[in-house]
Amino acid sequence: MKQLVLASALVVASLSSCVSPKIYKDLEARHEALKKTNKSLQDENEALQAGKTQLETDLNALQKNYDQTLSERDKIQNEYNALKTNYDNLKQSYDALEKNSSAAIAKNVQQNRELLAQLEAKEQALAAENSRLQQLKNELEARSKRVAELERVIAQKDATMHALKDAISRALTDFEGKGLTVEERNGKVYISMENKLLFSSGSWSVGTEGRKAVQQLGNVLAENPEIAVLIEGHTDNVPYQGNGQLAGNWDLSTKRATAIVSILRENPGINPENLTAAGRGEFAPVASNETTEGRAKNRRIEVILTPKLDEITKLLNEM
Structure with a gap:
């Protein structure tokens, strides 16, 4: 141009x-006309060129969009194909299940009934076990209370016996070193008095010093009416050589125990029902009878003080 x-x-x-x-x-x-025409043609050409550029840009965008849409179409197609395959498989399974539905349903119903029966049986067994467990729990709680009460009573008895032992020791302090001992063992109080404090050889008559000791013991016992008192007479193994009034050492030990009981009964505060006399002869020695010292220790009166266990026995029977 x-x-x-x-x-x-x-x-x-x-x-x-x-x-x-x-x-x-x-x-x-x-x-001039040609120049104007040329100018017009130039403007038109530039407009066409700009339009071409815009069209190329639009074309590129459309191509990109087309490619993206094609990719999405292929993806959807693949998903569709997979769903179609799953559908076909499910359809085949459904057809097979539908074909055998009656038998399968009947079998399932029977199995459900059996399972329901088993479940009911388990529920009943569980209810029974829960009931038994609750009963055991109640029994355990009740027994725990009784054990606690028993422990309290035993502790109280031990405290009582300890206080009793201290009271007796104080009451008989004048006779320490004269063949008298007081000790506490296994919840009991043992008062041991050698014969030299109480009796002459071969005699069951209590001397003045011995009577005083027994009377002071009786004063303490009168203040403790809930204590059982066992008086045991013991001898050594030397045969009795008396005047024929006694059958032997066993008879002598019994009479000596009875003599102590008689003195205790003089105290009106002591309940006779709490007293028991027993003769042990030479058959419960505390030392060897081969020596003079040992035989002297074996010739003794033992007063054994025991708390009455009625309350403890009752608690034990309830357990």
Whole structure:
């Protein structure tokens, strides 16, 4: 287009020298028209070029969108194919289940009934076990209370016997070193009095010093009416050589125990029901009978004080 305009200009220039003014003006007018046409064509070309560029951009975007849409279409197609395969498999399974539905349902119903029966049996067994467990729990709680009460009673009895032992020790302190001992063992209080404090050889008559000791013991016992009192007579193994009034050492030990009981009964505060006399002869020695000292220790009266265990026995029977 530019070349056409230039050529026209050259023609006009060459002819201007040899044409008439009228013709020159016509050519010049045509030149101006051509210039305007050229300008219009240039503007149109630029617009077309811009439109082309925009169209190319749109085309690229459409191509990208197309490719993306195609990819999504392929993905959806694959998913559809997978779903179709699953559907076909499920359809086949459903058809097979439907074909055998009656037998399967009947079998399931029977199994459900059996399971329900088993469940009911388990529930009943569980209820029975829970009931038994609750009963055992109640029994355990009740027994725990009785054990606690028993421990309390035993502790109280032990405290009572300890206090009794201390009271007797204080009451008989004047006779310490004269063949008298007081000790506490296994919840009992043992008062041991050698014969030299109580009796002459071969005699069951209590001497003055011994009577005083027994009376002071009786004063303590009178203040403790809940104590059982066992008086045991013991001898050594030397045979009795008396005047024939006694059958032997066992008889002698019994009479000596009875003599102590008689003195204790003089105290009106002592309940006779709490007293027991027993003769052990030479059969419960505390020392060897091979020596004079040992035989002296074996010739003794033992007063054994025991707390009454009625309350403890009752608690034990209830356990």
